[in-house]
Amino acid sequence: MKDILNMTIIQTRELLLKKEISSVELTTYFLERIKQYDGDISAYIKVTGEHALKMAKEADEKIASGGKGQLLGIPLGIKDIYCTKGIETTCASQILRGFVPPYDATVIRKLKDEGFVHLGRLNMDEFAMGSSTENSSFQTTKNPWDLSRIPGGSSGGSAAATAAGLCMASIGTDTGGSIRQPASLCGVVGMKPTYGRVSRYGLVAFASSLDQIGPITRSVSDCATMMNVIAGHDPMDSTSIPQPVPDYTAFLGQDIKGLRIGIPKEYFKDGMEEDVKKEMDSAIALFEQQGASIVDISLPHTEYAVATYYIICTAEASSNLARYDGVKYGLRESGKDIIDMYKKTRFKGFGKEVKRRIILGTYVLSSGYYDAYYRKASKVRTLIRKDFDDAFKASDIILTPVSPTTAFKIGEKMEDPLAMYLSDIFTIPVNLAGLPGISVPCGLDRKGLPIGLQIIGRPLDEALMIQAAYVFEKERKVEKIPEKYK
Amino acid sequence: MKINKEVVEYVAHLGRLALEPHEIDMYTAQLNNILEYMDTLNALDTGGVEPTSHAIPVTCMLRDDLVKDSFTVEDSTLNAPEKIGSSFKVPPIIEVEE
Incomplete structure (x- = not known):
């Protein structure tokens, strides 16, 4: 198999369309990697191998007859929270054991319409409640960068599988940071789109005014490809926004000259690890070198x-x-x-x-x-929203760390729920305000653990965030896959 | 103390949760700790502030009233732990005098 793990979905799709590789070969490659490595990581609750190979075979047939789906033949891992027709959907809870949905979530239908291959169901905190994936009732997922540490949560299975190369990409959900925080702690890209950008129909609900679906990928390019597929209005979700969706991939490679980047002083107080602070400082410098201007802003109700x-x-x-x-x-x-x-x-x-x-x-x-x-709390939420409204008068995007620390040890915060809750301090305000946020890898700390940079945008401004994230990714080359899984 | 064991038991009843005695103790201690932290919000003056229930303003979406296919009864009851024919089976709700 070619150097698939370092290729984007767009590049892999070209190989598939040119028939240099087949989807069955590609799917077999990932299924073998799962067999080889997932015993240690435990990212998958269930591998749907037979089903995946059947979907891959169908994709190959479609390619042979001129099919062009954006994900045609691409193997993805799915957080076990999306209703998927005929496949057990558990939310990592004993209470949903054996539940086989009679329908597909809109997101699953969209992925199917573009020809994806369903590798399996990824682990998560039960009902997406948690920041470490330790609340799964089935298994504890480990961080591929250090197996004694948590992968973050609640989409910990999705982030770990993506980081260890056990899928081309995955999807997760984010209620208070559940895409961005695990993406950050596992060193991959994770986007929480604007509330209402992606349909929640068929998503098992946790907190309906906050939940949002988004991709976890190894590159910003893949994030754009996945967003192209999943974003858009859906009459089945009354909170989905009836606005057209841009081609996000068209923003890859555009410069950021003149972009105003806000740095909120409240995010750079005590409690942040020294290495996180250091990488943030160099990230800010990098954006300045690329022609952006840095603006000091305040989000007083953080x-x-x-x-x-x-x-x-x-x-x-x-x-x-x-x-x-x-x-x-x-x-x-x-x-x-x-x-x-x-x-x-x-x-x-x-x-x-x-x-x-x-x-x-x-x-x-x-x-x-x-x-x-x-x-x-509903009134304070108004004040938090207003903070962002004010900040976006002076800036186009906002830059913060995703998490004040890198991945913590398994078990470290399980007996202290409040300490666990506080680990989401930088991601939560974004959900309360309904804004889009993306986590982009920005370096490793002295222990060799990934650090993530968060870019926050105005409502429906995901394209600008992808544009800025792509510039950063291109300049600040960070290892996406730990050495032992290459 | 913000809440005691009796309140935790009562709220668990409202939420239809049975709890073991040791769980009641654990949750009482943990929830006190969490609620104390939440009291930090009282430092803020929110007089005159409108509450937010949805961050992105949601307008009532209407659609045409068209007849469309829906789930079949078989599909809808497919996952029922207990059923009689096409109906969900539940324990008695109304007591019957013998």
Whole structure:
């Protein structure tokens, strides 16, 4: 097999269309890599090998008859959170064990329309609740850069599989950082698009006003290709934005002369690791060399974002997860009456963190506490949004780190939920404001662990972010795949 | 202390969750810690601030009322843990006097 891991989807697709390689060969190559390396990493909950080879064979037939899909024959890994017809979809929860959706999520349908190959289901924190993928009820995924460390979360399986070359690319979801933070900790590219840019129809819901779907890839080019496929209005999701989608790949290679980059002083306070700070400084210098101008900005309500987020997301989660009642799908435990059946089913089916969030979310919505918590948080959310509105008057994009630290050790934060929550401090404000954000690898720390740079854009300005990220990636060449997986 | 064990038990009941005694203790301690942190929001004056429920303004989307194919009953009940024919089967909801 050619040097596939260093090729973009666009380049690989050219090889496929020229019939220099076949999709069956390409798929077999990734299935063999999974067999070889995933025993250590545990990124996949389930490998759908037979199904993948069948899809690959179909793709090869389409290519032979002149098919041109943007992902025709390209093997992808899928976070186990998208309803996929005929394939068990678990959200890494015992309560959804055995659930086989009778329909495809819009995103899955779009990937199928472009001819992708479904390699398997990627691990995640149960119901996407977590920052380390340790909350999966099936397995703990390891960081390919250091197997004693977490890959980030909740899309930890997607980031780890992409970083270790166990798929061409993957898709994840991001409610408070669940694409950008694992992408950063695993050294790959992850984009959370504007809220409403990608349809959430068929996505298992966690916090509906925050959830958004996006790609995790080894290059900015692949991010653009994947965005071309998944973005766009969908009548099945009433929050999806009825706006045309640009060709994101057209922005690859355009310069950034005159671009105004905002640096928020609140993100560069104490708590940031020295090496993260160092790489951020050199990233800022690089953008300046490329003709951008640096502007100091302020996002004064940043320190309130984590508290605001964990009130809003748990409130929405407690409501969304009411659907797991042992009646329509998934697990059922028997009880003496219906309430007892609900309680026993949910006791057995949900993990620790999910229960914690249901209790917290129910509490902040309950009579007597609603105003003090939920309503208060919804108002602070307005202030956080306004911070960004003001900042974007003076800047075109905003630059921050994705995470104040590199990957932490497995088990390190499991007994202290608040410490775990605080690890998302730089990604959460973006979700509260509904903005797009992208994580781009910007270097390794002294332990050899990846550091990620976050670019935040105005609503629907993903193209400009891709443009800036591509310039950065081209100039600051960072290793995407750890040595032992090359 | 923001909340005690009784409140955690009551809220778990509202959320239809059975909990083991040791879980009630654990969640009481952890939630106190988290709620204390959330009280930092009280430092902010939010008088006159409108709440945000969706960051990107959502307008009510309407579509034409067309007859289209939908899920079949078989598909809709495919995953039911227990069913009778094409119906979901649940424990009794209304008590019947013997």
